[in-house]
Amino acid sequence: MVKKFFVPRGTSDILPADTGIWQSLEIVVRKTLHIYGYKEIRTPVFEETGLFIRSIGATTDVVQKQMLQLAAQGGENESIALSGLALRPEGTAAVARAYIENNFDKVEPLSKLYYIGPMFRGERPQKGRLRQFHQIGVEAMGPQSGSPYLDAEMISLSVRILERLGLKDFQLKINSLGTREDKAAFSETLRTGLQPFLDTLCDDCRSRYERNVFRILDCKNKSCKNIVQRLNISDAHLSPASRLYFQEVCRILDGLGVRYVHAPAMVRGLDYYTHTVFEISDPSLGSQDALGAGGRYNTLVQELGGVDVDAMGFALGIERLLLAMPEQKTPASPQNMDVYMIALGQNSCEEGFRFLHALRGAGISCDMGYRPASMKSQMRQAGKSGARLVLIFGEEERQRGVVTLKDMAQGDQKDVPSSELVEVVRRALS
Numbered sequence: 001m002v003k004k005f006f007v008p009r010g011t012s013d014i015l016p017a018d019t020g021i022w023q024s025l026e027i028v029v030r031k032t033l034h035i036y037g038y039k040e041i042r043t044p045v046f047e048e049t050g051l052f053i054r055s056i057g058a059t060t061d062v063v064q065k066q067m068l069q070l071a072a073q074g075g076e077n078e079s080i081a082l083s084g085l086a087l088r089p090e091g092t093a094a095v096a097r098a099y100i101e102n103n104f105d106k107v108e109p110l111s112k113l114y115y116i117g118p119m120f121r122g123e124r125p126q127k128g129r130l131r132q133f134h135q136i137g138v139e140a141m142g143p144q145s146g147s148p149y150l151d152a153e154m155i156s157l158s159v160r161i162l163e164r165l166g167l168k169d170f171q172l173k174i175n176s177l178g179t180r181e182d183k184a185a186f187s188e189t190l191r192t193g194l195q196p197f198l199d200t201l202c203d204d205c206r207s208r209y210e211r212n213v214f215r216i217l218d219c220k221n222k223s224c225k226n227i228v229q230r231l232n233i234s235d236a237h238l239s240p241a242s243r244l245y246f247q248e249v250c251r252i253l254d255g256l257g258v259r260y261v262h263a264p265a266m267v268r269g270l271d272y273y274t275h276t277v278f279e280i281s282d283p284s285l286g287s288q289d290a291l292g293a294g295g296r297y298n299t300l301v302q303e304l305g306g307v308d309v310d311a312m313g314f315a316l317g318i319e320r321l322l323l324a325m326p327e328q329k330t331p332a333s334p335q336n337m338d339v340y341m342i343a344l345g346q347n348s349c350e351e352g353f354r355f356l357h358a359l360r361g362a363g364i365s366c367d368m369g370y371r372p373a374s375m376k377s378q379m380r381q382a383g384k385s386g387a388r389l390v391l392i393f394g395e396e397e398r399q400r401g402v403v404t405l406k407d408m409a410q411g412d413q414k415d416v417p418s419s420e421l422v423e424v425v426r427r428a429l430s
């Protein structure tokens with residue numbers, strides 16, 4: 001038996017029946033990002049593993065449990081070894097790397113960048129959680145990015161994208177982690193608060209207590225959740241300056257009419273965040289309900305060897321957006337053909353194929369069945385293609401130097417001299 005191959009676990013084919021919806025979504029997103037002044041950047045799907053460890057954090061789940069590393073050595077055959085590289089689990093680190101490498105700080109005071117593409121995490125697959133998924137990511141970095149208006153822009157932009165996609169029932173949560181020093185104070189407060197409950201925490205959280213206490217706040221275990229709730233986490237760890245900054249962000253958001261909830265226990269799963277963080281969820285998605293998330297990362301560029309510039313960004317998960325989008329708001333982009341050519345007999349097929357070449361050269365979308373088949377079966381194909389015009393070209397038409405043109409909507413048909421075919425078709429379609 002010949003071995004059959006299947007799409008790898010946690011990934012999926014996006015089939016032609018669905019690519020129209022993906023394209024429509026991308027058009028809406030690109031238009032919106034253009035309106036806000038963001039430009040597209042494309043980085044490789046793999047980077048040095050160290051880049052992700054240093055930015056996302058060595059003790060995070062994404063790095064510890066989910067990073068898909070490329071082969072450490074070349075295989076048995078002569079394949080190239082890609083040691084020290086990992087498939088990107090997210091886009092922020094790569095964009096910061098590209099920002100530094102290309103000296104963007106010398107070119108412009110604020111780089112406003114976005115990307116749309118696949119990300120990879122070795123997670124246990126379930127609805128809305130994949131090993132290859134797609135993100136729309138937006139990042140702004142540069143000497144001028146340290147303004148609460150940028151925080152408000154990022155948050156309101158993510159909301160606007162969702163609204164433009166027809167989403168309504170999402171919830172926005174925001175919080176501030178403060179500076180690196182504030183975060184250290186926050187982590188100490190948490191440790192002190194959690195200490196009496198160490199024995200009741202799950203095994204994972206007991207080790208998180210030592211390595212990265214913030215991760216305990218994301219634990220899904222019921223008893224850990226209860227303990228966290230009893231801590232009554234507040235924003236007491238914020239310095240006066242950090243608190244003022246966050247108040248400014250909230251004030252500006254209020255002025256824009258953006259509705260949010262302040263969630264003091266929300267810390268996010270990636271280590272690079274400072275100050276404002278936010279998450280958008282949709283209850284209709286079940287357990288994997290995060291549509292997107294983001295925040296400030298004011299120290300990351302410098303930590304990766306770049307200049308000291310502030311930065312902020314967010315990412316939305318496309319698969320989850322599609323799950324949450326209302327049916328009527330997912331229009332398929334037109335994939336119908338303009339013209340379908342029915343050629344009958346070998347000689348007509350050869351000449352019909354040349355007509356097709358000429359029509360395509362003139363920018364007219366058209367197709368044909370490449371093997372001679374009956375009129376009936378080709379007509380069926382023509383119907384399936386959704387073509388507005390059907391060209392019928394049999395031996396008799398060939399002898400007379402004409403092609404029969406049938407308008408599918410109106411039902412009428414006429415003979416067109418072969419030499420005028422492109423022009424007549426063009427006029428009929430306009």
Ligand code: HAM
Pocket residue numbers: 089090091092121123128129130131133134135137138139270290291292293294295312313314315316317318319320
């Ligand atoms: P994140 O929260 O790890 O943040 O991911 C952002 C979004 O990607 C999630 O809210 C979710 O919609 C989607 N997502 C994540 N993992 C999966 C998965 N396994 N399957 C399906 N969808 C998934 C980041 O990645 C940060 N880079 C966001 C950011 C940009 N912060 C600042 N700039």
